[in-house]
Amino acid sequence: MHELGICDALLKMLRNVAEEEQLQNVQSITVEVGTLSGVVPRFLSDCWQAVIDGTEFAAVDMIVETVEGEAQCIECGERFVADLERLRCPSCGGNKLTPVSGTDLTLKEILEAN
Numbered sequence: 001m002h003e004l005g006i007c008d009a010l011l012k013m014l015r016n017v018a019e020e021e022q023l024q025n026v027q028s029i030t031v032e033v034g035t036l037s038g039v040v041p042r043f044l045s046d047c048w049q050a051v052i053d054g055t056e057f058a059a060v061d062m063i064v065e066t067v068e069g070e071a072q073c074i075e076c077g078e079r080f081v082a083d084l085e086r087l088r089c090p091s092c093g094g095n096k097l098t099p100v101s102g103t104d105l106t107l108k109e110i111l112e113a114n
């Protein structure tokens with residue numbers, strides 16, 4: 001599963017950062033997910049719970065923020081906020097689209113408890 005691999009990678013990243021910056025008590029991580037990344041936020045949180053179970057980060061919450069993706073129509077050049085459910089150009093109705101933004105997933109913040 002796609003999301004499981006991502007969570008695995010996020011846990012490795014978190015472990016590296018925590019080591020480098022000597023974080024003692026990580027409370028949560030914030031992940032930014034583009035709507036065109038193909039990642040389902042709900043699956044991502046579920047996988048996170050599974051991946052951190054039994055590790056030193058078992059209590060770390062994952063906060064998922066969604067970023068709207070933009071696409072551009074190859075036919076007419078129109079740029080618009082794309083919805084994966086309905087991938088059509090609002091201007092000409094064409095379906096030859098190229099993603100402009102919102103295809104990434106990034107670890108935005110690691111928050112430490114006080």
Ligand SMILES: [Zn+2]
Nearest residue numbers: 073076089092
């Ligand atoms: Zn178009």
